[in-house]
Amino acid sequence: MEVDITLRVDGEDRPLRVDTRTTLLDALRERLGVTAPKKGCDHGQCGSCTVLVNGRRATSCLTFAVAHEDDEVTTAAGLADGDRLHPVQQAFLDHDGYQCGFCTPGQICSAVGMLDELKKGWPSHATADLTGPVDADDDEIRERMSGNLCRCGAYAGIVAAIREAAR
Numbered sequence: 001m002e003v004d005i006t007l008r009v010d011g012e013d014r015p016l017r018v019d020t021r022t023t024l025l026d027a028l029r030e031r032l033g034v035t036a037p038k039k040g041c042d043h044g045q046c047g048s049c050t051v052l053v054n055g056r057r058a059t060s061c062l063t064f065a066v067a068h069e070d071d072e073v074t075t076a077a078g079l080a081d082g083d084r085l086h087p088v089q090q091a092f093l094d095h096d097g098y099q100c101g102f103c104t105p106g107q108i109c110s111a112v113g114m115l116d117e118l119k120k121g122w123p124s125h126a127t128a129d130l131t132g133p134v135d136a137d138d139d140e141i142r143e144r145m146s147g148n149l150c151r152c153g154a155y156a157g158i159v160a161a162i163r164e165a166a167r
């Protein structure tokens with residue numbers, strides 16, 4: 001069954017007709033030509049398709065497009081303010097947080113989402129003290145970014161970039 005929907009992507013309303021079984025990732029990439037989120041595994045295992053949905057990170061291969069009509073979907077391409085990069089994008093550049101770049105848009109969206117989680121004081125499995133603010137230390141960053149794989153192994157740069165962006 002096909003339905004007409006409008007997705008709000010990177011601040012723009014994008015009307016389209018989709019089969020109700022279309023994932024958000026396929027709607028973005030195949031139907032709207034929004035190629036920042038990448039299809040790595042299509043099974044929720046690699047994180048390369050990560051986008052922000054109303055500011056929270058989501059693996060777009062695991063959710064249907066029709067479920068997001070009223071949501072604000074932000075991809076890594078939509079994070080910059082004109083020519084000015086988002087601080088997380090800039091930090092990835094400054095710290096070589098990538099090699100081939102395939103995983104990078106997902107890593108960046110995930111990093112933006114996790115920094116917001118830290119700001120809100122949401123604990124993770126790595127949080128030792130559940131009573132105070134949560135620090136962006138390396139253990140915390142690695143734990144929270146564990147859903148984003150990098151086949152190039154650029155993890156040292158990724159962690160350094162997020163540590164810097166957190167500051």
Ligand code: FES
Binds near residue numbers: 060
């Ligand atoms: S493509 Fe979505 S998690 Fe791998």
Ligand code: FES
Binds near residue numbers: 097098103152153154
């Ligand atoms: S930079 Fe190549 S997969 Fe991460």
